[in-house]
Amino acid sequence: MKKLTFAYESQSDLRILNTGHGWKVEAPQSGSRLEGGPLGEDIYQLEQFHCHWGETSAEGSEHTVDGRAYAGELHLVHWNTTKYQSFAEAAQHPDGLAVLGVFFDVGNESNDEIEKIVSTLSEIKFKGQFTDIPDVIDPTTFLPSGLGYWTYLGSLTTPPCNECVIWIVYKEPITVTEEQLVQFRCLSACSGEAEEFIVKNYRPPQPLGNRALRECNA
Ligand SMILES: CN(C)c1nnc([C@H](N)S(N)(=O)=O)s1
Numbered sequence: 312m313k314k315l316t317f318a319y320e321s322q323s324d325l326r327i328l329n330t331g332h333g334w335k336v337e338a339p340q341s342g343s344r345l346e347g348g349p350l351g352e353d354i355y356q357l358e359q360f361h362c363h364w365g366e367t368s369a370e371g372s373e374h375t376v377d378g379r380a381y382a383g384e385l386h387l388v389h390w391n392t393t394k395y396q397s398f399a400e401a402a403q404h405p406d407g408l409a410v411l412g413v414f415f416d417v418g419n420e421s422n423d424e425i426e427k428i429v430s431t432l433s434e435i436k437f438k439g440q441f442t443d444i445p446d447v448i449d450p451t452t453f454l455p456s457g458l459g460y461w462t463y464l465g466s467l468t469t470p471p472c473n474e475c476v477i478w479i480v481y482k483e484p485i486t487v488t489e490e491q492l493v494q495f496r497c498l499s500a501c502s503g504e505a506e507e508f509i510v511k512n513y514r515p516p517q518p519l520g521n522r523a524l525r526e527c528n529a
């Protein structure tokens with residue numbers, strides 16, 4: 312496979328919202344692009360990024376490695392702007408979306424870029440709430456230093472689970488703190504005063520079936 316190349320733009324005032332299933336940062340028209348690797352000749356534009364986590368740090372990732380789960384997983388969702396006219400159209404095709412997955416390991420060092428997300432969560436405690444992230448966000452800083460990855464053709468992990476995703480999962484995790492994950496778990500799934508905390512929002516892995524799993528040791 313060709314080398315995976317990303318050209319991410321730093322942006323301030325990105326909108327973050329509580330979807331009721333977690334937080335999501337919207338980056339439409341961001342100009343941040345991904346190409347190469349398993350993506351052939353097409354260019355994929357960053358649409359949004361979000362995260363999955365578990366009730367404890369023993370779980371939370373949507374992918375596992377030799378059966379081992381990580382404490383969480385960041386997803387950077389891109390769509391194929393070479394072939395399709397909209398995200399919705401792209402989500403109807405096997406090569407429509409490309410999602411970069413980055414595992415979270417828990418450590419003593421707070422992740423500065425994730426902290427920019429955490430610092431807004433008190434403003435979006437309830438489902439449907441949104442706010443702008445005042446800090447400049449550079450998606451590149453979410454990526455691990457080692458850029459080896461696994462890739463396969465799969466699906467969205469939330470209904471309708473369209474089989475439209477070229478998954479690219481980095482082998483090396485990034486480090487966040489337990490406190491940062493605790494803050495994720497304080498988001499509420501409800502829009503009203505009732506508090507139903509989003510303590511876990513990951514879909515357990517599904518059988519690989521006859522999917523071909525490829526790797527690149529960048
Ligand atoms: C429609 N969109 C953007 C998405 N639908 N499901 C998504 C999942 N959270 S994931 N994990 O990206 O497949 S993202």
Ligand SMILES: [Zn+2]
Nearest residue numbers: 361363386468
């Ligand atoms: Zn996801």
